Amino acid sequence: MLDGLRTPLIPALAVACLALAPARFLVWTNEASSVLWLPLRPLAHFGVAAASWLRPPTPTPQADAVTLAEERDELLALVQRLRSELEFAHEAIEVLEGLPRRAEPSPRPAAARVIAVDPSGIATLNVGQRHGIAAGDPVVASGGRLVGRIGDPVAVNGSVLVPASHASGVELRVRILDEGGGREVGEQVLCLLEPDGDGWVAEVDAQRVAIGATVRLDDPAWPMSAQGLRLGRVVERREVPERPLRAAIRVEPAWSMVDGPVLVVQRTGTGDLP
Numbered sequence: 001m002l003d004g005l006r007t008p009l010i011p012a013l014a015v016a017c018l019a020l021a022p023a024r025f026l027v028w029t030n031e032a033s034s035v036l037w038l039p040l041r042p043l044a045h046f047g048v049a050a051a052s053w054l055r056p057p058t059p060t061p062q063a064d065a066v067t068l069a070e071e072r073d074e075l076l077a078l079v080q081r082l083r084s085e086l087e088f089a090h091e092a093i094e095v096l097e098g099l100p101r102r103a104e105p106s107p108r109p110a111a112a113r114v115i116a117v118d119p120s121g122i123a124t125l126n127v128g129q130r131h132g133i134a135a136g137d138p139v140v141a142s143g144g145r146l147v148g149r150i151g152d153p154v155a156v157n158g159s160v161l162v163p164a165s166h167a168s169g170v171e172l173r174v175r176i177l178d179e180g181g182g183r184e185v186g187e188q189v190l191c192l193l194e195p196d197g198d199g200w201v202a203e204v205d206a207q208r209v210a211i212g213a214t215v216r217l218d219d220p221a222w223p224m225s226a227q228g229l230r231l232g233r234v235v236e237r238r239e240v241p242e243r244p245l246r247a248a249i250r251v252e253p254a255w256s257m258v259d260g261p262v263l264v265v266q267r268t269g270t271g272d273l274p
Helices: 002-020 028-054 061-097
Strands: 109-117 123-125 138-141 145-150 159-163 172-178 190-195 200-205 214-217 230-240 243-253 262-266
Antiparallel strands (some): 123 159, 138 262, 145 159, 172 190
């Protein structure tokens, strides 16, 4: 009986003595443990591999947060792109509905977007030959406002818009109307406007033109679809001392680059798109 109890007590007493011994007396145990652990290493590697196969490592919360943030950014970009396309479609419909109705056949309108403007005021549009755009086509904005015309040459997928008020343009023949009262100012107020980059200037009969009068195109050099479109309004009038019966007027454009990027080209050509 005592012999049976003495057998397990001996290792226990040895372990207790080693645990209570100072650390400097136990340096040899590191080498001993390495030697004893060497045959067990293959089994340990097998156990780690089995544990990894049975329970795959789960991603850390930080990795999940990064993935979710990337997916959120992609969705936000998609939403913003769809929102921009929807806004463009709404604006295009509004401009198309605002075009004046004509009895005679008119060119098919094509919605366009201003994608760039150079320092001189010439704009680049996102439509070109493939969309049926040709040089000289009038460009209009909502409310029947004449913006300008397509310049030459026209690229396959793009074109340039030269505003009617651009300083490099030619004189325009226009009709001045007092639309507030529903009648023309005088009988026939036709004059030539000279573009200066910010608008137009002209000399007219001092008694027949008032500030605020509407100016509409009446120029045979432009396509029929542009006739009658609104160019702007008279914002300044001053007397000409050397010609008492004449007055110098200034006309402000009805459209500017800050009004919005969506325009309509009254196209005369044919293209791949309707």
